[in-house]
Amino acid sequence: MDLTRREALLSLAALLGTTVVAPRLLAATAAKSAKSPAFVAADLPLLDEIGETIIPATDIPGAKAVQIGAFLNMMVTDCYDAPEQAAIKAGVAKLASDYRARFNETFVGGKSANRTALLNELDAEQKKYTAGKTAAQPAHWFRIVKELTVLGYFSSEIGATQAVRYLEAPGRYNGAEPYKKGDRAFFN
Template identity: 45%
Template sequence: MNRREALKAVSVIMGGTVIGANTFLSGCSVEKDERVNALFMESDVALLDEIGETIIPTTDTPGAKAAGIGSFMAMMVLDCYEPKHQTIVTQGLTSFKESFNKQYGHDFAEAKPEERIAFLNDLDKAQVEVALQGKGNPEADPHYFRIIKELTLLGYFSSEIGCTQARRYVETPGRYDPCIDYKAGDGAWAV
């Protein structure tokens, strides 16, 4: 073996060691849950996406997750809600994770559709009861699921996907026609 071949062999061995070590060590690293904004972590946004997708699932049109509903909700809660309601949502998400995990033994993201729907139906019943108890009292706090549900609908139907694919949309509508025929099953018009 000459010197040139020896250097190639050593560089291959050393390079393999360095690359192998990096690959090995990266397998041991723990993924960081980065902050999206002052209130929400990436895992919270992912959970909001999954909740939204359960409320408005993908069918022949894309669902809430495709519309980026989790990011929309995180932005809206931070920018548009008063601190009291921000706390209701963030504490509600924590309660949601704990309750679901306690009831089913795994995270919401790993759940079967039937488990997701059953859990959200129970939450919906709870939020209706809270709303009925606070009826007539403008100071009554809403249930966190009511806020999430309302933001899901608002975000989806005001998104590009919601306006152009879930509802009928004409970019330039032209003249006003108050008597347009409606057929059963036609989508609502986007604004």
């Protein structure tokens, strides 16, 4: 097939035009479909305390120091669909109301031992649920929160450099890095 100059220019214009217009169209669509956050700002202290109970501060800062509530909110909003978000939000709300009913105080202002006891019960519940669930059933909300807390903490600067020993590994691999019993684990 012979291509005339006119056809070539029209094809080229169409090709170049789509490379300029397509990203703008996609950006406009993305802006309209932006998700609203899974949790509101008032929920973040509760999420921080849940994270702090899972990874408490010792001589190393805990999960609250890395603003785990904001991380959980971002991950739940961006990575989970509406039914999973609803289950996580309902689970967090139930945790707060159960804690208030049981200990007559808020989870955020409550005693560390009481928070730990309640989360240990939730952990046992999620383990039992996970052991009996089918592949089609969703993960237990508390398991998701625990996994995201661990991910967020160890992905943060504090978690990667203070909780574990960070070894930058752009160079060669050294499988015989010195390690003494009691040293922090490696992270790279």
